Amino acid sequence: MPVLSYHHIKEYAAEAGFSLSGVARSRVLEEHGPRFAASLAASGEGALGYLVRDPARRLDPGRLVPGALTVVMCAMAYDPRPVETPDGLVSAHRRDGDYHPRIMAMLGAMLDRLRADVPGLVGRAFCDTSPILEKAWAVEAGLGWIGRNSLLVNLSLGSYLLLGGLVLAAPADRYDEPYSGSGCGACRRCVAACPAGALAVVTAPDTTESPSETPATVDTRRCISALTIESLRSGISPADPLHGWIYGCDVCQTVCPRQKKCDSPKKNGIFFENQ
Numbered sequence: 001m002p003v004l005s006y007h008h009i010k011e012y013a014a015e016a017g018f019s020l021s022g023v024a025r026s027r028v029l030e031e032h033g034p035r036f037a038a039s040l041a042a043s044g045e046g047a048l049g050y051l052v053r054d055p056a057r058r059l060d061p062g063r064l065v066p067g068a069l070t071v072v073m074c075a076m077a078y079d080p081r082p083v084e085t086p087d088g089l090v091s092a093h094r095r096d097g098d099y100h101p102r103i104m105a106m107l108g109a110m111l112d113r114l115r116a117d118v119p120g121l122v123g124r125a126f127c128d129t130s131p132i133l134e135k136a137w138a139v140e141a142g143l144g145w146i147g148r149n150s151l152l153v154n155l156s157l158g159s160y161l162l163l164g165g166l167v168l169a170a171p172a173d174r175y176d177e178p179y180s181g182s183g184c185g186a187c188r189r190c191v192a193a194c195p196a197g198a199l200a201v202v203t204a205p206d207t208t209e210s211p212s213e214t215p216a217t218v219d220t221r222r223c224i225s226a227l228t229i230e231s232l233r234s235g236i237s238p239a240d241p242l243h244g245w246i247y248g249c250d251v252c253q254t255v256c257p258r259q260k261k262c263d264s265p266k267k268n269g270i271f272f273e274n275q
């Protein structure tokens with residue numbers, strides 16, 4: 001069976017414009033089942049109720065690409081400043097409009113180059129477009145941990161990251177180590193700062209997590225980000241107070257001390273050159 005070059009995967013990701021990339025072995029993420037179920041129970045149908053349907057499907061990349069052996073996760077850092085409009089605040093990730101087509105195009109370019117290396121390679125790109133646990137796979141690929149703000153947090157770049165990836169039906173000649181543990185420790189800043197009280201620490205049943213590693217979950221019935229984005233889709237205005245936001249909400253990212261290294265985008269040199 002042809003083998004994918006780890007070195008080429010990383011090179012193609014960087015050349016496509018991603019700030020980070022990692023390569024994971026595909027497997028069924030069984031241990032995420034209780035955590036995922038606990039999160040769904042906490043958030044109920046909520047604004048993102050579609051997640052409730054067929055949750056087991058989200059644990060297995062083989063359901064997306066038969067014969068899946070490799071999952072590549074990529075992340076692109078972005079300008080963390082929220083956009084101020086006359087009507088209110090718009091989440092920073094929306095500064096240049098919908099990022100999904102851009103990330104999908106970058107992943108498509110990577111896939112084309114990998115297919116030049118491995119003719120006939122079966123694979124699929126995803127960016128919020130497929131039933132796959134993107135943040136869990138980012139942890140598997142060594143990119144960081146899932147913070148109590150429910151987002152992927154990278155030790156150097158924080159959480160202002162747009163994620164996407166590839167599921168590939170071929171092995172790689174090397175894999176990254178999954179990220180181990182949580183970098184949140186005793187911090188609870190995001191939980192305390194959430195203006196909607198939408199973040200709550202939830203312990204999964206039968207978990208072996210230590211209290212310092214217990215993540216939080218988002219109640220999507222209260223989360224301003226979920227409510228505003230869903231209201232745009234449905235045309236129904238949320239009844240809850242939105243605390244000045246009209247699309248998305250960045251509060252649980254803004255307060256995170258892990259953003260400190262990224263609070264000067266120009267100096268950091270990462271945020272604008274990829275966009």
Ligand code: SF4
Pocket residue numbers: 149193194195196197198199218222223224225226248249250251252253
């Ligand atoms: S996006 Fe805003 S409302 Fe939602 S969990 Fe984060 S701080 Fe709370």
Ligand code: SF4
Pocket residue numbers: 147148149150153183184187188189190191252255256257258
């Ligand atoms: S604010 Fe603190 S608890 Fe929340 S994600 Fe950042 S480090 Fe973790």
